[in-house]
Amino acid sequence: MIIAEKSDRGGDLLEKLGEWVRGLAEGVFEGEVEAGYSGEGWIVLEPDEEILMSSIRLQTRIDPIASDKPPHTARISKLWEDRILIEYPSRGGRTFRKRIPAERFAAALGYGGDDPAGFLRGVGLGEGCPVSVAADLPSSLQLRLLFEQALKGLDRLLILNAVASEVDQILSLESVKALIAGYENLTLLTHLAYLRLGVGLEKAAERLRREFEAISGKIVVRALPWRILAEAARNLRMYFPSLLE
Structure with missing residues (x-):
């Protein structure tokens, strides 16, 4: 199956991604999951099984x-x-x-x-x-x-180019847990962490960057302030009330 994501990380990411997807379907799928890149750089997962697709969709917001x-x-x-x-x-x-x-x-x-x-x-x-x-x-x-x-109503940290198992590993660290209110997988390689109220956004972003550096220097952490989103959300509520029910 073709995944609508690209990465400039090497084989370590592909190996971890295959293992994580295989774990999603443990007990209902027998066999290995292989990850690679297409000729145009898109991530490819094999085999192209419906049970794997369903498992992926259940774990991602997009x-x-x-x-x-x-x-x-x-x-x-x-x-x-x-x-x-x-x-x-x-x-x-x-x-x-x-x-x-x-x-x-x-x-x-x-x-x-x-x-x-x-x-x-x-x-x-x-x-x-x-x-x-x-x-x-x-x-x-x-x-x-x-x-x-x-x-x-919370500031967020966007984590790019990381597998969910790597995000779990970092966010479970004692030095990080006190900063994070929760997180979700947007896609297989993009994740969104919500900061607890009162936690400084830039300070938290820098802390996570240091921790992820130990896994790969190509993992990106971006600080997303809630205030930028707030005004747009008010407009969305005004113009698309039925859409956002």
């Missing part, structure tokens, strides 16, 4: 498995001040790329200011991040996810 129908899980490969470049694979591995005005993309998420690129980075949609899209705009799923995050 379905990371390539689809030929919208919504598509895309990767933000470039973010300029005025436009955004997304890419996503088909089930057969073909890559589709779309350039979209950053202002239009941010407006679809409830933002009406003059720094759409800064807003997108601030809500976790910067370069390398996953996003659910339909008709070249954030899908209803993406809107709901951001709205749910806003309702929590």
